[in-house]
């Protein structure tokens with residue numbers, strides 16, 4: 272069996288299964304957020320009753336993260352709905368925006384500006400980064416989330432996928448989900464990335480090979496010495512975008528890098544620390560199998576209007592830009608900002624450039640990690656980047672009109688985010704180009720798409 276088949280077989284209590292089988296699977300973690308959480312709760316209450324209890328209070332993780340730092344009252348209300356539900360159900364893993372006093376409601380104050388943090392001590396930021404940081408990603412387990420990029424957690428040797436509110440409401444009541452076992456496409460990653468080339472370039476290359484629907488309802492399994500050499504943050508970037516090729520999930524092998532990250536995070540947060548990874552079988556059967564020599568990859572860009580429109584950054588040097596954006600679960604992690612800071616150090620951006628840390632922990636790292644005696648935060652500010660001290664999804668998904676960095680009108684933006692269909696970051700006339708943090712930083716300095724290798728220092 273493949274890694275995906277092995278996780279699902281164990282979860283379904285089967286010794287053997289194969290692609291195409293339909294199995295009732297036991298869910299280890301149900302993840303939801305402010306956009307889909309209220310709808311999921313609505314389905315749960317409608318189907319199971321107003322006084323129903325969730326199937327397992329310790330297996331539900333709720334992370335408000337999408338439309339948070341906005342004056343939109345309906346968005347603010349969504350956070351309050353989550354808080355009320357978490358209180359009603361006594362959920363230990365609700366990462367509230369504020370340290371709410373009894374009866375207190377969430378209200379964003381725009382008068383404070385973007386550099387004043389408005390979140391409380393438990394706020395965790397973007398869900399896919401938050402579940403890893405907070406110790407909810409355990410090898411060999413099944414995570415279901417009301418977010419298409421839930422596949423991100425496949426970096427941790429999990430089966431992890433996104434579903435709609437109806438399925439999630441059912442999981443909330445029963446802990447079960449009926450899944451068709453996906454076929455697997457295997458990607459053997461060989462060699463090491465060269466300077467200026469990042470994990471984002473690997474996945475943009477792969478999506479360019481597959482197109483946006485070439486892996487529809489399939490698992491992408493990543494292995495090889497190139498995969499082993501990647502950090503957990505790199506693996507998350509790659510697994511995160513499996514969905515952009517239509518994939519059901521992405522999955523990596525378990526190794527010491529995984530073990531160290533997971534053990535440290537579970538210990539730090541006091542979450543369940545026992546788990547059983549899945550390992551590769553000799554007789555695993557793939558739908559297809561490919562090799563990528565990552566040493567040969569170059570900085571890569573997905574052009575408007577979809578993540579499969581692959582070109583090399585150096586082929587796009589005449590493409591003028593109006594904006595650059597650094598953030599999201601794909602490109603808003605500490606290592607992402609570190610790579611961008613290495614390019615921005617001692618330089619100024621030519622176009623409006625926005626940076627939003629994915630989580631409070633990333634924000635903290637940016638304010639403490641240094642390059643050449645300056646913090647990453649200071650390097651960004653000195654370069655003229657507009658910073659937000661309120662981590663979250665921000666403009667990755669467009670959001671309400673007052674969202675930091677949102678494309679409110681036509682224009683071309685280069686972004687570290689993961690999706691660029693029309694309207695994704697706001698105005699449907701806006702053109703979005705997806706690239707690595709290094710490429711986005713270099714392009715911000717150049718004012719047009721740039722190859723970061725020309726800016727390495």
Ligand code: SF4
Pocket residue numbers: 337397398399418420598599600601663664667668688689
């Ligand atoms: S950062 Fe973007 S892709 Fe990630 S969870 Fe938020 S909206 Fe989705």
